[in-house]
Amino acid sequence: xxxxxxxxxQSFVLPGKPVITHWASVAGKxxxxxxxxxxxxxxxxxxxxxxxxxxxxxKRMQQLALDILSKKADISKEAFPPVYSGDLLNQxxxxxxxxxxxxxxxxxxxxxxxxMAESLLLAGMTVEGGFFPQxxxxxxxxFAGSERQYRFPLxxxxxxxxxxxxxxxxxxxALVSSYGNGPRLESCTVGTVxxxxxxxxxxxxxxxxxxxxxxIRAHFEDLGTSLDDYDKIITGDLGQLGxxxxxxxxxxxxxxxxxKIADCGTLVYQLDTQDVHAGGSGCGCSAITLCGYFLxxxxxxxxxxxxxxxxxxxxxPTSTQQGLPIPGTCHAVAMIGEE
Amino acid sequence: xxxxxxxxxQSFVLPGKPVITHWASVAGKxxxxxxxxxxxxxxxxxxxxxxxxxxxxxKRMQQLALDILSKKADISKEAFPPVYSGDLLNQxxxxxxxxxxxxxxxxxxxxxxxxMAESLLLAGMTVEGGFFPQxxxxxxxxFAGSERQYRFPLxxxxxxxxxxxxxxxxxxxALVSSYGNGPRLESCTVGTVxxxxxxxxxxxxxxxxxxxxxxIRAHFEDLGTSLDDYDKIITGDLGQLGxxxxxxxxxxxxxxxxxKIADCGTLVYQLDTQDVHAGGSGCGCSAITLCGYFLxxxxxxxxxxxxxxxxxxxxxPTSTQQGLPIPGTCHAVAMIGEE
Numbered sequence: 001x002x003x004x005x006x007x008x009x010q011s012f013v014l015p016g017k018p019v020i021t022h023w024a025s026v027a028g029k030x031x032x033x034x035x036x037x038x039x040x041x042x043x044x045x046x047x048x049x050x051x052x053x054x055x056x057x058x059k060r061m062q063q064l065a066l067d068i069l070s071k072k073a074d075i076s077k078e079a080f081p082p083v084y085s086g087d088l089l090n091q092x093x094x095x096x097x098x099x100x101x102x103x104x105x106x107x108x109x110x111x112x113x114x115x116m117a118e119s120l121l122l123a124g125m126t127v128e129g130g131f132f133p134q135x136x137x138x139x140x141x142x143f144a145g146s147e148r149q150y151r152f153p154l155x156x157x158x159x160x161x162x163x164x165x166x167x168x169x170x171x172x173x174a175l176v177s178s179y180g181n182g183p184r185l186e187s188c189t190v191g192t193v194x195x196x197x198x199x200x201x202x203x204x205x206x207x208x209x210x211x212x213x214x215x216i217r218a219h220f221e222d223l224g225t226s227l228d229d230y231d232k233i234i235t236g237d238l239g240q241l242g243x244x245x246x247x248x249x250x251x252x253x254x255x256x257x258x259x260k261i262a263d264c265g266t267l268v269y270q271l272d273t274q275d276v277h278a279g280g281s282g283c284g285c286s287a288i289t290l291c292g293y294f295l296x297x298x299x300x301x302x303x304x305x306x307x308x309x310x311x312x313x314x315x316x317p318t319s320t321q322q323g324l325p326i327p328g329t330c331h332a333v334a335m336i337g338e339e
Numbered sequence: 340x341x342x343x344x345x346x347x348x349q350s351f352v353l354p355g356k357p358v359i360t361h362w363a364s365v366a367g368k369x370x371x372x373x374x375x376x377x378x379x380x381x382x383x384x385x386x387x388x389x390x391x392x393x394x395x396x397x398k399r400m401q402q403l404a405l406d407i408l409s410k411k412a413d414i415s416k417e418a419f420p421p422v423y424s425g426d427l428l429n430q431x432x433x434x435x436x437x438x439x440x441x442x443x444x445x446x447x448x449x450x451x452x453x454x455m456a457e458s459l460l461l462a463g464m465t466v467e468g469g470f471f472p473q474x475x476x477x478x479x480x481x482f483a484g485s486e487r488q489y490r491f492p493l494x495x496x497x498x499x500x501x502x503x504x505x506x507x508x509x510x511x512x513a514l515v516s517s518y519g520n521g522p523r524l525e526s527c528t529v530g531t532v533x534x535x536x537x538x539x540x541x542x543x544x545x546x547x548x549x550x551x552x553x554x555i556r557a558h559f560e561d562l563g564t565s566l567d568d569y570d571k572i573i574t575g576d577l578g579q580l581g582x583x584x585x586x587x588x589x590x591x592x593x594x595x596x597x598x599k600i601a602d603c604g605t606l607v608y609q610l611d612t613q614d615v616h617a618g619g620s621g622c623g624c625s626a627i628t629l630c631g632y633f634l635x636x637x638x639x640x641x642x643x644x645x646x647x648x649x650x651x652x653x654x655x656p657t658s659t660q661q662g663l664p665i666p667g668t669c670h671a672v673a674m675i676g677e678e
Contacts, residue, residue, distance in 0.1 A: 001355030001517040003472035009418065010444045012470040016340030053661055079348065082529050090429040091655035092449045096532050100666040105349045105529035107457060107670070108653070110431045110449040118446060122461065129468030131351040133342035149657075178340040190421050190444035193435050314447070316430035318488075322392055327439040331446075 005128070008222025010215075011189040018127040020120075020335070021180035024068035025292035026061045027284075028143070028169030030276075034269045039292035040170070041068050047144060047169065054145035055089055055097075061171035061284075062087075062098035062140045065291075069136065069173045080104045081134035081175070082126065084119035086111060087283050088141050088167075090149060095138070113208075113237050114191065115139040116172060116287040117310025117331040121188040123176035124333070133178045140171030141282030150201055150317055163203040165239045165281035168268055172287030174295065182338055183298035186305075189219040189332040193314060201320045205242020205265070205278055208311040211328035212238060213249040215309060216257075219332045227260055230334075231303045234294060236286035236311040237265040239279030264289035286310055298337040308333045344467070347561025349554075350528040357466040359459075359674070360519035363407035364631035365400045366623075367482070367508030369615075373608045378631035379509070380407050386483060386508065393484035394428055394436075400510035400623075401426075401437035401479050404630075408475065408512045419443045420473035420514070421465065423458035425450060426622050427480050427506075429488060429655075434477070452547075452576050453530065454478040455511060455626045456649025456670040460527040462515035463672065472517045479510035480621030489540055489656055502542040504578045504620035507607060511626025513634065521677055522637035525644075528558040528671040532653060540659045544581020544604070544617055547650040550667035551577060552588040554648060555596075558671045566599055569673075570642045573633060575625035575650040576604035578618030603628035625649055637676040647672045 005012040025040045032043035042064055049060040062085065075081070080102075086109035087094035099106045111118035119137030126135040144154055146167040152158040176185065194214055198207040212235050220226055227233070238246055243263045250257040264286045265279035290308060297303040310333075315326040344351040364379040371382035381403055388399040401424065414420070419441075425448035426433035438445045450457035458476030465474040483493055485506040491497040515524065533553055537546040551574055559565055566572070577585055582602045589596035603625045604618035629647060636642040649672075654665040 001357070001467065002469055003466075003517060004469035006469070006471050010421075018340070055657055055661065082349075086447075086449055088430075089655065090657055091427075091451065091653065093653070093655045093658045095449075096653035096666050096668070097658070097663070099532045101533055103531050103533075106532055106668065107461070107529060108425075108449040108451075108668075110425055110434075110447040112430065112447075122446070125464055125468055125470055127342075128340060129464055129470075130341055130343040130345070131464055131468075132345050178342060190446060192442050193438045193445055194440055194442075314430065314432070314435035316428065316432045318394055318429055319432045319436070322394065324436070327435050329435070329445065329447075 010218045011187060011222035013187045014124050014128045014185050016128050017184040017186060018124050018176045019180050019182045019184050020174050020295060021177045021182045022069055022073040023174040023291040023295050024065045025288040026064045026171045027288050031168060031170050036268055036293050040288060054142050055093055058094035058140050058142040058145055059097040062094055062138060065171040065173040069175055073175050081136050082107060082132055083136045083138055084109055084122045085138040086115040087139055088146055094140050112312030112314050113283050114310035114312030114329050114331050115283045116290055117308055117333050120333045121331055124185040124188060127176050127178045135176050136173055138173035139283040139287045141167050141284035143167045143169045146282055160277055161202045162277055163241055164277045165204060165265060165279050166276035167282035168280045168284040170284035170288035172291035174291055183295055183335050186334040186336055187223055189215055191215045191329040191331045193327045193329050195325045195327045197325050199325050201315060204281055204313040205239035206245055207313045207326035208328040209238055209242045209245035211330040212246050212309055212311050215330040215332050230305050230307050232262045232306045233260045234306050234308045235263045237281040238263045238311055239265040241278045298335060301337045303337060305336045308335060349557045350526060350561035352526045353463050353467045353524050355467050356523040356525060357463050357515045358519050358521045358523050359513050359634060360516045360521045361408055361412040362513040362630040362634045363404045364627040365403045365510045366627050370507060370509050375607055375632050379627060393481050394432055397433035397479050397481040397484055398436040401433055401477060404510040404512040408514055412514050420475050421446060421471055422475040422477055423448055423461045424477040425454040426478055427485055433479050451651030451653050452622050453649035453651030453668050453670050454622045455629055456647055456672050459672045460670055463524040463527060466515050466517045474515050475512055477512040478622040478626045480506050480623035482506045482508045485621055499616055500541045501616055502580055503616045504543060504604060504618050505615035506621035507619045507623040509623035509627035511630035513630055522634055522674050525673040525675055526562055528554055530554045530668040530670045532666045532668050534664045534666045536664050538664050540654060543620060543652040544578035545584055546652045546665035547667040548577055548581045548584035550669040551585050551648055551650045554669040554671050569644050569646050571601045571645045572599045573645050573647045574602045576620040577602045577650055578604040580617045637674060640676045642676060644675045647674060
């Protein structure tokens with residue numbers, strides 16, 4: 001037993017290049033009205049998704065995403081792969097309730113909005129290591145559930161600050177497999193936790209940008225790659241402000257990220273007309289943008305190689321109320337188009 | 340790339356048998372007064388662990404556990420293994436704040452009180468698959484932070500029900516390695532999410548017992564093992580009631596668990612004198628009992644083979660207030676004594 005796949009300090013390669021054979025995305029009303037509105041497998045104009053609470057709506061979105069995925073991939077109930085999933089709700093009840101009584105093996109994650117990348121990274125390990133032939137990566141978020149948890153109940157009608165981002169209502173799921181065709185996972189970088197003192201729960205892009213930059217740098221150093229090797233560096237939900245901060249962090253090091261960065265938070269909404277201020281955020285943001293848009297771009301070879309960087313703000317309502325800064329993290333997964 | 344290590348539906352083996360070379364435990368005042376009080380590496384009579392809040396005390400316990408572990412194992416700051424960790428606090432702030440600005444790679448988990456088993460399972464995969472030479476599994480909980488989050492602030496002086504369990508104040512960390520000596524990981528079973536309708540946040544043992552039983556059965560079936568193969572079946576925090584329920588579930592199937600079950604929740608406190616009602620609970624319960632007691636038992640070969648079953652109640656304050664039942668989960672890790 002050797003660390004044959006480790007590279008550098010935080011990264012590893014996946015020599016078997018596990019395949020993402022199928023993916024599914026579920027999105028809410030505002031997301032359906034955005035630039036990617038036509039890309040999603042399922043959209044609903046009902047923010048409750050026919051449930052009694054927003055939290056249960058989030059559960060329902062995960063169920064829908066998993067259901068669509070299992071139909072696309074023809075997964076039998078008897079041999080359901082393990083699901084790596086998490087969300088932003090206290091104690092991740094979106095994820096655990098969605099799998100309740102299904103008999104599906106489940107490993108719960110908490111990586112805040114980095115969960116789509118964290119779950120893909122772990123699903124890649126699982127398949128590459130031969131522990132299971134397939135594994136599913138899934139996550140979700142819901143605007144209304146998230147607002148009342150982290151900031152104010154929507155009924156208060158609180159004024160949003162210019163740096164605020166809009167939590168995406170949506171869920172994405174991807175099947176990582178040891179066989180089949182589709183985009184492939186090449187390598188992964190495990191993020192560290194870092195912050196530069198941002199304490200404003202309405203400015204999460206700035207809180208996450210330093211972590212995104214640290215992980216992108218670590219990925220390049222560990223794997224001996226550079227910006228030239230990637231068509232796009234896809235960040236999860238930095239939003240307009242966080243994206244600009246990330247670019248300026250790069251400039252200080254002579255790294256010109258400007259043309260390569262595609263932030264899901266700035267792609268999922270029409271920033272100038274949808275009143276979302278700095279852009280989209282939440283676990284669902286990178287999940288539906290990856291599973292609704294970028295994986296199709298890789299499949300059709302419109303993109304050849306991307307670095308998917310899930311960014312997460314590891315705050316809680318309690319830590320915010322106690323005046324603590326917002327630690328950020330970022331996990332990165334390098335993917336290539338269908339071979 | 341084949342699923343060469345998979346067994347049955349939910350389980351896999353670790354042919355290289357990753358070694359738990361070092362472990363550390365940190366515990367609070369009440370735990371230091373219990374039957375295992377002398378087993379822990381570090382105990383404090385200050386429930387705040389010299390911090391301003393209970394949440395930060397939990398962060399501090401994780402820092403202490405990691406610090407003790409890294410000294411024991413002589414881990415250099417420059418080559419720190421990735422840490423799999425999680426806790427019960429909203430958004431797992433015990434875990435993320437403990438690693439903030441350390442530069443240590445971190446993958447966040449949410450498995451409620453099953454986190455010690457979930458993190459060991461993932462650390463085992465990581466080492467076995469050659470992704471990193473070592474990985475750390477860590478978790479914690481804090482009585483006071485947990486009570487005010489899930490039930491009532493302690494200042495209310497609420498009456499505890501007879502089925503209530505006492506959340507352990509403590510943290511445990513274990514280093515899983517591809518080399519060295521110590522107890523070894525043999526195989527793992529990924530749990531499913533299940534419940535039988537329990538809605539009382541003061542009766543979590545009963546909520547988790549069905550999941551514990553489902554995982555123990557799946558483990559035996561997947562791996563072709565039986566009770567005879569294990570000296571002990573160690574459950575995380577079922578407490579007295581949950582343990583009895585688990586035993587009765589076994590009896591219905593002709594499985595006599597009575598003599599083999601050792602529940603950390605009933606071992607960590609003196610149930611008749613420490614006023615903890617049904618026993619201990621929380622992520623820290625199985626963490627300090629494993630890292631303070633059972634790993635030493637395996638090291639000295641007092642125990643030859645155990646099945647460590649981390650049990651988790653996947654409730655949140657929100658799901659309880661919304662009247663929903665408590666889904667439970669359980670992940671199992673089979674370990675053998677030093678070879």
